[in-house]
Amino acid sequence: MRLLTLILIFFSTNLMCLEPDEILDNQNLEKRAKQIGQQLRCLVCQNEDIQNSNADIAKDLRILVRKLLLQNKSDKEIIKFVHERYGDFVLFSPPLRLDTMGLWLLPAGFFLLMIFFFFRRQK
Amino acid sequence: MKYIILIVLLLSTFLLFFEGLKNDPKLIPSNLISKKIPKFKLPSLDNRSFEDSDLRTKDLKLINFFASWCPPCKVEHSNLIKLSQRFKIFGIAKKDTEKNIETWFSQMGNPYSKIGFDHDGMVSINWGVYGLPETFIIDKEQKIIYRHVGAITEKDMKKIKLILDKNK
Incomplete structure (x- = not known):
């Protein structure tokens, strides 16, 4: 039982930062939002993506990603939008x-x- | 010969590495330098609106992102008051309330010509703001020419005044 609790705590870190009011009803969009969030670096934490960061700016960016998804923007368009404002630093893989x-x-x-x-x- | 190539490569790697160590990882260069100010429309302190068109004046101005809940913003406040005697400063209060701002200003003074409320932080994102306070200098052509991250201290005042005087 203890082992199971430990395993659950270890694997639940991904859910800890995402607050319930941020999650989209549409599961496909939510899945895409998570994938986009994992490609964007939190600007105030060292090497953490916005999906797994508790920082205020990471939360704002997660909300922005979801807002843009609801506006039918593509993943590329959303990443471009954030990149245009924060530069290469926000991307985990810098453009060639x-x-x-x-x-x-x-x-x-x-x-x-x-x-x-x-x-x-x-x- | 092969050792020379290897030594040169290793040396250049170390040089790059040590140069990189001098950089402040918390300081992210602004992607908006030399670009026109982003469009925005926010509710203002005077119950009207504060929008990008308010910044389309033919003079040099500053725009400061701040909040009453942000301690470094209080550190720089006296310096903003000094700067406001020579230049127009516009403020964008992030996730703040009118009541808190008014209480603060009644104690420390108001350096801003106009204040907008960015309740959800989306306008701040549009400006590439990632922490508070941040200050932008906007030239006569409405282009962003400089961005200062963090509180404006006495030391920073010299640099900011120099930039302002140079572009006056």
């Missing part, structure tokens, strides 16, 4: 642009370089 190219290519570059040195050494 000339100035963000390093972020995407450096890890792959390092990985390839390591493989190259590894095989050179084996020879």
